[in-house]
Amino acid sequence: MIFENLTLDEERALYGQKGAVVRNCRFEGPADGESALKECRDIEVEDCHFLLRYPFWHVTGAKIARCEMTDTCRAALWYDKDISISDSYLGGIKAMRESSHIQMDNCEIDSTEFGWFCGQFQMKKCKLYSEYPFLKSHDMEISNLRMKGKYSFQYVENMVIRDSYLDTKDAFWHSKNVTVMDSVVKGEYLAWYSEGLKLIRCKIIGTQPLCYAKNLELIDCEMEGTDLSFEYSDVKATVKGHILSVKNPGNGRIEADSIGEIILDGNQKPDVTCEIICKEQGKEQSEEKRGEQ
Numbered sequence: 001m002i003f004e005n006l007t008l009d010e011e012r013a014l015y016g017q018k019g020a021v022v023r024n025c026r027f028e029g030p031a032d033g034e035s036a037l038k039e040c041r042d043i044e045v046e047d048c049h050f051l052l053r054y055p056f057w058h059v060t061g062a063k064i065a066r067c068e069m070t071d072t073c074r075a076a077l078w079y080d081k082d083i084s085i086s087d088s089y090l091g092g093i094k095a096m097r098e099s100s101h102i103q104m105d106n107c108e109i110d111s112t113e114f115g116w117f118c119g120q121f122q123m124k125k126c127k128l129y130s131e132y133p134f135l136k137s138h139d140m141e142i143s144n145l146r147m148k149g150k151y152s153f154q155y156v157e158n159m160v161i162r163d164s165y166l167d168t169k170d171a172f173w174h175s176k177n178v179t180v181m182d183s184v185v186k187g188e189y190l191a192w193y194s195e196g197l198k199l200i201r202c203k204i205i206g207t208q209p210l211c212y213a214k215n216l217e218l219i220d221c222e223m224e225g226t227d228l229s230f231e232y233s234d235v236k237a238t239v240k241g242h243i244l245s246v247k248n249p250g251n252g253r254i255e256a257d258s259i260g261e262i263i264l265d266g267n268q269k270p271d272v273t274c275e276i277i278c279k280e281q282g283k284e285q286s287e288e289k290r291g292e293q
Contacts, residue, residue, distance in 0.1 A: 009033050009052065017043060027052045027073075037062075053092075056080055064088060069095065071110075090114075153178070172197060191216075210235070216252075223256075228263070230254060235274070249274040 002021045003014060009029025013036045014022065021044045027036050028051040035054045037043065042061040050073040056062065057078050064085045069076045073092040077083065080099040088107050095111035096102070100119045108127045115121065115134040122140070128147040132154075134140070140159040149168035153159070157176045164183040172178055172191035181200040190209035191197050197213060203222045210216055211231040218237035223229070227244040230237070235249060239256035246254060247263040255277040262276055 008036060012036065012038055015039060017041075019043070022046070022048060024048065027055060050076065054078070056083070059083065227260075246276060249276070253277070255279075 001017065002023065003025060004023045005025065007026045007029060008014070009027065009031040011031070011033035013027070013033060014020065015035070016039045017037070018041045020040065024047045026049045028049070032052065034052060035057055036052060037045070037055050037059060038057045040059050040062065043059070045062060045064045046066060048067045050067065050069045052072070053074045055073065055076055059080045061082045062080070064083065065087055067088045069088070069090045069092055071091045075094045075097070076090060076092050077096045077099055082101045083099065084103040085107055086105040090107065090109045090111055093111055094113045095109060096115050096118060098117045102118060102121045104123045104126055106125045110129045112130060113132045114128065114130040115137055117135070118137040119139050121137060123142045123145060125144045128145060128149065131150045133147070133149050133152050134156055136155040138157040140156065142159070142164060143162040145161065145164040145166070147164070147166050147168060150170065152166065152168040152171040153175055154173045155175065156172070156178060159178045161180045161183055166183060167186045169187045170189050171185065171187055172194050175191065175194045175197060177196040178194070179198045179200065180202055182202070184203045184205065186205040188206045188208065190204065190206060191213055193212045194216065195214040198217045198219070199221050200219045201221065203224065204226060205224045207225065208228045209226050210229055210233055213233040213235065216233050216235040218235070218239060221237070221239055222241050223239055223243050225244065228247045229243055229245065230249040231247045232250050235252040235254060237254045241257050243256045243259045245261040245263055246259055248265065248268050250272045251274060253275045258280045259276070259278050
């Protein structure tokens with residue numbers, strides 16, 4: 001069945017449709033109805049405009065293209081599976097939650113809480129503005145993302161990010177098994193309490209990064225404005241260029257062209273050893289820190 005060129009504002013206007021095509025429709029009006037496409041299956045939604053709340057709940061199988069979900073379209077996609085979204089705008093709060101097998105391509109998202117408790121999530125060539133994106137999500141692949149956020153990727157597991165620019169505070173806290181490649185990560189207090197974080201050819205910008213981390217690895221990265229780095233972390237790091245300061249690292253090895261200050265203030269944890277290597281003016285220096293018994 002095809003629904004085309006309609007304005008729909010009733011409660012559950014197209015509830016439970018199967019195999020439907022919804023094209024060039026507007027979901028708005030005085031009835032102010034919710035849940036327009038709830039419980040639908042195998043639908044195609046094209047060139048539609050959503051102002052009303054909760055349009056895609058418990059949907060299985062949907063292709064959404066060239067649609068706009070305004071700031072009044074709250075909680076647009078919840079409890080969904082097998083959804084592709086392309087060339088669309090998602091502007092409502094809590095735009096996606098507890099959904100799986102999601103693909104997003106060339107979308108713009110402005111949503112305070114986005115992508116919570118989601119899995120099997122792929123995102124390409126998107127822009128994202130969000131204070132709390134991707135809380136406790138897992139099994140994700142992200143590429144060419146331009147993101148402005150605050151408390152991003154907390155408790156995520158099994159994620160790969162490529163070729164992205166992440167301007168965010170407190171990113172990757174308590175994350176597990178995350179790899180970030182060829183990207184810029186800008187923010188404060190990056191990846192505290194993370195486990196299995198790997199940063200490859202990345203530029204890391206901001207104060208007090210990468211503390212209290214386990215199994216942390218940096219490969220051919222740059223660091224800018226990164227003071228008090230690596231405190232109490234178990235780390236293997238090769239850094240091109242300068243690190244402002246390293247403070248009380250745990251086990252492992254940190255190698256950089258230069259380090260402004262190495263701070264060992266007596267508050268080190270016991271039974272730890274970290275080798276720190278600086279290459280300055282062609283001279284290699286090595287410092288080793290061992291916790292006191």
